[in-house]
Amino acid sequence: MRFFVIADKNTVAGFKLVGLEGEIVDTADEAREALEKAFSSSDIGIIIITERIAASIHEEIEGYAFGRDFPLIMEIPDREGALEGRVSIREMVNAAVGVKV
Numbered sequence: 001m002r003f004f005v006i007a008d009k010n011t012v013a014g015f016k017l018v019g020l021e022g023e024i025v026d027t028a029d030e031a032r033e034a035l036e037k038a039f040s041s042s043d044i045g046i047i048i049i050t051e052r053i054a055a056s057i058h059e060e061i062e063g064y065a066f067g068r069d070f071p072l073i074m075e076i077p078d079r080e081g082a083l084e085g086r087v088s089i090r091e092m093v094n095a096a097v098g099v100k101v
Contacts, residue, residue, distance in 0.1 A: 001045030004038045004071070006031060011050055011078050020048075028056040039064060044071045050078040 005015045005022030012022035023034035031053050038047045054061050054075045065073050093099075 002041075002043050003046045003048060004041070004044045006034045006038065006047060006049040006053060008050060008053070008078055011076075015048070022048075025053060031057045032060055035060060035064065038071065039068070047071050047073045049073060049075055051075050052078055052080075 003015075003020045005012050005020055006025055007015075007022060008026070009024050012024045015022050023030075023037065025031045025034050031049075035047070035049075035057065038044050049061075054073075061073060
């Protein structure tokens with residue numbers, strides 16, 4: 001089972017450094033195509049997508065997320081940080097390891 005990243009150029013480049021495949025997208029249409037590509041591959045188990053890109057194709061994300069068991073879709077902040085009302089990566093890590101700030 002593989003990971004697949006759908007994100008901006010910098011985020012995809014970072015994930016490629018650790019060996020993950022991804023698709024650079026700049027528009028909602030490109031994001032839809034990348035999402036469809038990821039769902040059509042039988043060996044992708046987790047799709048990582050940045051929050052900003054996911055927000056641009058929210059309906060498609062929900063349609064896939066509630067209509068299928070796999071792959072799992074995981075939204076992450078991009079280098080600009082978490083969207084308003086979302087938890088930052090630092091807060092996620094702190095919560096996961098039990099650190100209270």
